[in-house]
Amino acid sequence: MNGEMTAIHAKKPAIHAKKPAIHAKKPARIKTPSTPIVNRVLLARIIFIVTVVVLLLFGLMMVYSASSIIALREKGDAAFYFIKQIQFVGLGLVVAVILAFINYRRLNGVLSWLIWGLVVALLIYTLIDGFINSGAQRWIEIAGFNLQPGELAKIAMLLVCTHLITKLHESGSSNVLLAAAACGVFIPVLLLLAQPDLGTAVIALVGVIIVMWLGGIPFRFVLTAVGILIVLGAFAIAIEGFRQSRFLSFLDPWASPLEDGYQVINSFYAFAEGGILGVGIGQSHQKFFYLPEAQNDFIFAIIGEELGLIGALATAILFLVLVFSALMIARNAPDVRGRMLAGTAAALIGFQAFLNMMCVIGWAPITGKPLPFISAGGTSMISSMILVGLILSVSFHTDAREAAVRRRDNLVIIDGGRQAKQAAKPAGSPAARPAMGSTMRSGAIQPQPAPNQPQPRRNPSAAPLSLSSLSRNRTGFVSRNRADVSENNRRNDS
Secondary structure (H helix, E strand, O other): OHHHHHHHHHHHHHHHHOHHHHHHHHHHHHHOOOHHHHHHHHHHHHHHHHHHHHHHHHHHHHHHHHHHHHHHHHOOOOOHHHHHHHHHHHHHHHHHHHHHOOOHHHOOOHHHHHHHHHHHHHHHHHHHHOEEEOOEEEEEEEOOEEEOHHHHHHHHHHHHHHHHHHHHHHHOOOHHHHHHHHHHHHHHHHHHHHOOOHHHHHHHHHHHHHHHHHOOOOHHHHHHHHHHHHHHHHHHHHHOHHHHHHHHHHHOHHHOOOOOOHHHHHHHHHHHHHOOOOOOOOOOOOOOOOOOOOOOOOHHHHHHHHHHHHHHHHHHHHHHHHHHHHHHHHHOOOOHHHHHHHHHHHHHHHHHHHHHHHHHOOOOOOOOOOOOOOOOOHHHHHHHHHHHHHHHHHHHOOOHHHHHHHHHHOEEEOOOOHHHHHHHOOOOOHHHHHHOOEEEEOOEEEEOOOOOOOOOOOOOOOOOOOOOOEEEOOOOEEEEOHHHHHHHHHHHHO
8 A cells, every 4th residue: 555655656746747848838839920910911901902992983983973964064975084984993903913913022123213214204205295284284195095194203203212222221321322312302303393293292202201211211311301391392382373372272262262262162062062961972063063173183072062071081081991901011011122112102092192182171272183093084093003003012922921930030129218217216116126128039038137237338340230230110119130139149148
């Protein structure tokens, strides 16, 4: 009996000895990204595609409703502009699908400059032989199709700036790259201002600022670009009399109700008549030659009249969902180039959409820019679908698991300055105890020296940090090269 009890007790340590092995396997689970990471990438793509399709179908319906009267009078067919819009939507879908299956990494280097050069040549040709409409020389005719090259200029500038910032990350600061960036931005902008087309120039420069921000350019340079944009806009308004009139009509449209304020005032009438629920699809009164450009720049006013406040808010929400899903695609992009392309393309679509809506409701001066996916017009539709194709190209060429592993391995979490605040408190206070920093890499938390201990000095012979080794991520996070992180950990251990 005593022998049996001794045998039972002897086996117990073997049972306990297995527990450390069980606990030792748990950290291995974080080496592979979980399924929710992949699901988020697919979900953002699906939401983006569905939102674009909904906006396209909604736009076709509103184009038919807003343009039927003027089409019947001018063309003898109420569905004339509707049929043309269907053709533009079909062509845009083809372009978007082709771009979606082309790896976005190929749109760099020589190809981006070729696209830029072609667009600049079209802008120069517009100034030479373009036809004038509404006081601006912005259109050219190619094979019976009226093309507005300014809509393509913002895409060309996006591709060139993305390429140059990527090269800047790879090679560090270079005067040649800075000169190329200046030429790639200011030549198209000057040609746009010469048409004149201040609205497209402003949208293109906003895209350049977003590229700089997403590309990790130091914030002081981003603020400088914002200042240049404000000064350029103010100067362009000051030197042109019609821009001054538009700005004054924005401040008080009732000062010239039959001239510069006429369009905005009739837009107000449309929203007032629509109320909360609207007068119904096809029942607009303003489209009976009261509201100019009802199917183009001011189609949002027809939406407000026929669908009311509910329809107008639903349209704004659709654009917010589109931008948010596109930013999620940009966030999961495998590299800086993809993040810049997808994020800036989303910003261009969203900025133009809300700029149009603000002009229609009187919150901004009239710029003449159409509402993406909804306003009638071929060039606007094609340019919007090109941006959609670029976003989908980033999404389709994003390996969610590989991107997650890369971000996890290269991620250093910085406490955002909390260590300095903790160091200022008494050493014995409870808030001072967790002051020890921690670096998270590959799922492990490695202790760092506390603030009150001497910090290891950087090796003077080590290469200084540059844009290639330090880039902006979210607040409190800095993404650095793995080699820099390893070197930092090695010095701290020593």
